[in-house]
Amino acid sequence: MNKTTLNKRLHTESEEKTKVYKPSRATRLFTVWRKLKRSKLALAGFGIVLFMSLVALVAPIIAPYEPGWMGSARLPPSLAYPFGTDARGRDMLSLVIYGSRISLYVGVAAVALELLIGVSFGMIAGYFGGKIDEILMRITDVILTLPELMLLIIAVAVFEVRSIHIIVLVMGLVGWPFAARVVRSEFLSLRERTYVEAAQSMGASSWRIMVHHILPNVLPIVIVLATMEIPWYIFYEASLTFLGFGDPASASWGVLLELGYYYIREQWWMVTFPGLALFFTSVGFNLFGDGLRDALDVTLREY
Amino acid sequence: MTLRTYVIRRLIVIVPTFFFISALVFTIIHLAPGDPSRILIGEKGRVPQEILNYYRAKLGLDQPVVVQYFLWLGSFLQGDLGYSFVNMRPVIGLIGERVRYTLELMLIAEVISVAIAVVLGVIAAVKHYSIIDAIASTGALVGYSTPNFWMALMAIMLFAVQLRWLPASGTRTLGITFASPIDALFDHLKHLVLPVSVLVLLWTAYLLRMVRSSMLEVLGQDYITTARAKGLKERIVIYKHALRNALLPVITYEGYSVGYLFAGESVIEYIFSWPGLGQFMVDMAVLRDYPTLMGLGMIIAIMVLLANLSADVAYAIADPRIRYE
Numbered sequence A: 001m002n003k004t005t006l007n008k009r010l011h012t013e014s015e016e017k018t019k020v021y022k023p024s025r026a027t028r029l030f031t032v033w034r035k036l037k038r039s040k041l042a043l044a045g046f047g048i049v050l051f052m053s054l055v056a057l058v059a060p061i062i063a064p065y066e067p068g069w070m071g072s073a074r075l076p077p078s079l080a081y082p083f084g085t086d087a088r089g090r091d092m093l094s095l096v097i098y099g100s101r102i103s104l105y106v107g108v109a110a111v112a113l114e115l116l117i118g119v120s121f122g123m124i125a126g127y128f129g130g131k132i133d134e135i136l137m138r139i140t141d142v143i144l145t146l147p148e149l150m151l152l153i154i155a156v157a158v159f160e161v162r163s164i165h166i167i168v169l170v171m172g173l174v175g176w177p178f179a180a181r182v183v184r185s186e187f188l189s190l191r192e193r194t195y196v197e198a199a200q201s202m203g204a205s206s207w208r209i210m211v212h213h214i215l216p217n218v219l220p221i222v223i224v225l226a227t228m229e230i231p232w233y234i235f236y237e238a239s240l241t242f243l244g245f246g247d248p249a250s251a252s253w254g255v256l257l258e259l260g261y262y263y264i265r266e267q268w269w270m271v272t273f274p275g276l277a278l279f280f281t282s283v284g285f286n287l288f289g290d291g292l293r294d295a296l297d298v299t300l301r302e303y
Numbered sequence B: 001m002t003l004r005t006y007v008i009r010r011l012i013v014i015v016p017t018f019f020f021i022s023a024l025v026f027t028i029i030h031l032a033p034g035d036p037s038r039i040l041i042g043e044k045g046r047v048p049q050e051i052l053n054y055y056r057a058k059l060g061l062d063q064p065v066v067v068q069y070f071l072w073l074g075s076f077l078q079g080d081l082g083y084s085f086v087n088m089r090p091v092i093g094l095i096g097e098r099v100r101y102t103l104e105l106m107l108i109a110e111v112i113s114v115a116i117a118v119v120l121g122v123i124a125a126v127k128h129y130s131i132i133d134a135i136a137s138t139g140a141l142v143g144y145s146t147p148n149f150w151m152a153l154m155a156i157m158l159f160a161v162q163l164r165w166l167p168a169s170g171t172r173t174l175g176i177t178f179a180s181p182i183d184a185l186f187d188h189l190k191h192l193v194l195p196v197s198v199l200v201l202l203w204t205a206y207l208l209r210m211v212r213s214s215m216l217e218v219l220g221q222d223y224i225t226t227a228r229a230k231g232l233k234e235r236i237v238i239y240k241h242a243l244r245n246a247l248l249p250v251i252t253y254e255g256y257s258v259g260y261l262f263a264g265e266s267v268i269e270y271i272f273s274w275p276g277l278g279q280f281m282v283d284m285a286v287l288r289d290y291p292t293l294m295g296l297g298m299i300i301a302i303m304v305l306l307a308n309l310s311a312d313v314a315y316a317i318a319d320p321r322i323r324y325e
Helices: A003-018 A025-037 A040-057 A092-128 A130-145 A148-158 A164-175 A177-190 A194-201 A206-245 A253-261 A269-295 B003-030 B036-041 B049-059 B065-077 B091-126 B131-145 B148-162 B181-219 B222-229 B234-256 B258-271 B277-287 B290-318 B320-324
Strands: none
Touching (some): A025 A040, A025 A269, A040 A092, A040 A269, A092 A130, A092 A164, A092 A177, A092 A253, A130 A177, A130 B003, A130 B290, A148 A164, A148 B277, A148 B290, A164 A177, A164 A206, A194 A206, A206 A253, A206 A269, A206 B258, A206 B277, A253 A269, B003 B065, B036 B049, B065 B290, B091 B181, B091 B234, B091 B258, B091 B277, B091 B290, B148 B181, B234 B290, B258 B277, B258 B290
């Protein structure tokens, strides 16, 4: 009998003996939702996030015009153009609706990439400790010392190709140290638990313990962190674009703001509406993140 | 461990960190496939190879990156940050001219936002769930959900373009001779109002949230109940017993967020044409002025490392237990 089947048998036997009640995934999700529902603010945040995601998803259906469609330039908001038109005569409302696709993509993709790197780093450093931890954390500290936006400016400036995907890639490569620290400190304390010892005594590999035993317990804090960091990356992309390092070909909210900036003296609507979209998205993620933090019972401190 | 050995130990750790940072920034800057000499010549299209080679040799770009790094490090250790490619002047002088504008903006905004955040945060925590608490918390939510540059744009649009109350850019009105230094100072202060207000609104939001939650946590602890049970006045309980401990995480946050604050301030500088380090960095990144970017990176790294250190020292003074960990 090889090790895995033995493990499996031990597992089922012990489960049969003790009959521990383990709620299904759906039940656990429902519990979180019930806690989340208690706070009106968290619910509002969830609503905003859902709304923005829907807008991004069905942009071609709800946008009154194609993003490339051009009419009269610089028209103030009216019934035909609720958000006015831009310098090239494009409908601002449609641009803001289509912009949500790019801005949300940037936020979600950058966070996903950041977590991939940050969680792996933090997991390895926290689980193994000692020399490995020291080396990995030294690297983390170095990157953490420099302001993220500054590293982004320098890194994006050196790439000659202006592409939204490269911006996302750079943001992920630069932004992971905070997540790494959070995950590491969780692993440092969780690896001392008895269930880890039990898994070790049954001969589980380090990889298996890290990914199957400890990581699920760190997930709540990672989810909260991700929710709260999405607006940050959307802001970073918008700031980078605004400073002239963006991808002009993809009309994110940042690009719209940069274009509107030149007409700030006469046409207020060009900078107002993309900014409001950024603001509401950020409020949504922040409220939702706060609510999730309470519902998942996570404390995020300074690391 | 005495405070002195603690500080010395922390200083020793800083040195290798600093070298790692310099190597990292150098690598990122020199990773670029392009060539700053091409930007310097300013010609689009074909430039004779001899001219490019001449410039590359002159700027020291013809050598391997590792050699370039050690040459840079050598002169850096002698206090020489090199010459700017673009301005043909020593980097240290260029930075020196601008650093005071950045410090001015950051320090003024910092002092005001800490003052507002502590006062409002304490009131919000003490009068938990009151109207003041609700207003302060909502204000904080709005503050940290607003993109900094958008808030700056809105401020310019409202106060400079529509109402014409305040100037939108620069540090002083150009083309005017001031009758007295007081007039000049007044003019300068008018230029400070918008950038400082935007920074204060943003920074207060974070601090306020932090002071409030930290104060709430402390107020729930047993020693506060004890202090009240002893019959101490509520004022003394709050300001002497609670606030001192509640401010500890705020000190750490302030010390560790200097880099982040600087980054946010750079964007504000750029929008208000404030001639500080942030705006300079953006301009030089576009032109790929390697020595200037390196110099700026190192100045910022030193600033951040020292701020981190002083936060830890301040913490160690305020809470002596930390030194023994």
